[in-house]
Amino acid sequence: MLGVVPKRWATSAADASSNSSIKTSIAGRSRFYKQVGIKSLNVPWDATSTTDGNDNVKSPISAGVDGTQSATGVHHIPLDNDTISLIKMLKPRCPGVDDNCWYGVTLDGRKLSTPMGQTLVVPSETLAMMIAAEWDSQLKQIQPTNMPLMTLACTTLDQAALHPKHYRDEAINFLRTDTTCFLADPTEDRLLHRRQKQAWQGLHDFCCDRLGGSSPTTALGIEGILMTRKRGSEKPQTGLPHPEILTELATKWIYSLDAWQLVALNSIANQAKSFLIAFAILESNGINISNNESSGVVACPFPDITKVSEACRVEEEFQISCWGLVEGGHDYDRLNCNIQLQSANLFSKTILLENEY
Structure with a gap:
């Protein structure tokens, strides 16, 4: 007891x-x-x-x-x-x-x-x-x-295991609108653009190495809105036009996950508004079931969850540095972000470590 x-x-x-x-x-x-x-x-x-x-x-x-x-x-x-x-x-x-x-x-x-x-x-x-x-x-x-771990376990048993298509589609949608692929126009906000590049370039290199050697498509400023619009039958879905090989391998990887890892993936992606961040975390935990070819040279850009939280909150932290922190607002947002990321990471990693060879 x-x-x-x-x-x-x-x-x-x-x-x-x-x-x-x-x-x-x-x-x-x-x-x-x-x-x-x-x-x-x-x-x-x-x-x-x-x-x-x-x-x-x-x-x-x-x-x-x-x-x-x-x-x-x-x-x-x-x-x-x-x-x-x-x-x-x-x-x-x-x-x-x-x-x-x-x-x-x-x-x-x-x-x-x-x-x-x-x-x-x-x-x-x-x-x-x-x-x-x-x-x-x-x-x-x-x-x-x-009780975040209780929530993740119940979501797995009640939802993801029985309705995996919904969770797979949600994960793919996060790739199309990945927040790390939308950068500020350097001619309009040079400092924010620099911070975004510093926070996300290593992530993009890692994902490129693991997903077919093609870098994710990025957009600057208003260009991002124009690129994500739905345009006729040639583009039946909204979102950034990532390289075909990257999208195919990412989709294959998503379908290779069990319900436990699928819920962890969606939880992180939902908090980060980024499939690529969630992919990097689970890959660093040992999720490589689809056997995608990679050089293995590019290391995961997130040595700990603190770095993940920083990558999720680039724009928010930039605004705080410019205008100051609002107590009872920004601090709670930081705390909630860390809790959700830590919980999903621990949920995924614990099941993997306890079910190794």
Whole structure:
């Protein structure tokens, strides 16, 4: 067990159930459990559709922001689950690994469920411990925003494993509108242009080395808006016209990922507004499943997550250097950026390290 909460802060599961009519909001529900732990469980594709009765704790976190399961972006579990597809998406794609050990989180000895009603189970004892620690750190009230690893795990099980196309398409869209490919016009803002080049040139060199030897297309100032416009049947989608080989290899790489890495990719890309930044992080963690040819000469430009955060916030930090920091605004943005990047990186790396040869 990870810990015990003082009785004055804890209520029983029965009390929580009886007060469910007034405690169904996504955040702020009183902590209803005393002890948190982890438990070795079966693979998720053997018990994916529903939880098994009294042995599970219904998740106090809803799938939608409105407290229901019907919010925008929430995809429901198909009635005809394909077990083969689930195995393909949920089994970590680490060469040489035949069997994985799976673990769940327990609240007062009962297995925790995901917002969509599945048993929460992950292919890493360390990750399970970290998710359990997030639950144990909830004091008087449950705050889902303070549980980023729990969010990533549930997104994998409830969404990405069952609806991978949506997450693959989202990742590809980030490549077309990658923020690191839009630079300020040096004739209009020379200092910002210089900072962008310093922050992103190493990233572009790394991605060029790993993705077919072609550099991503970049645009300056208003040129970027013009280049991304949809133009007739020859350009059916908006976005920068990256070299064909780069787009093909990036798409192949995306399709090579399991659901865990796909969620990490999208989480980083969403925070950074950049597929290339997310690609560089996962590549440096050891994701090279598609066996793309590369010289391996160009090192990852991000030795740590601090450098990643700096690359994500070039324009914001430039404005702060010019006009000053707004307390309660810029500082919170920095903190949230670091939390999201660190969580997704740790989520990806932990599963990889624990499922090596």
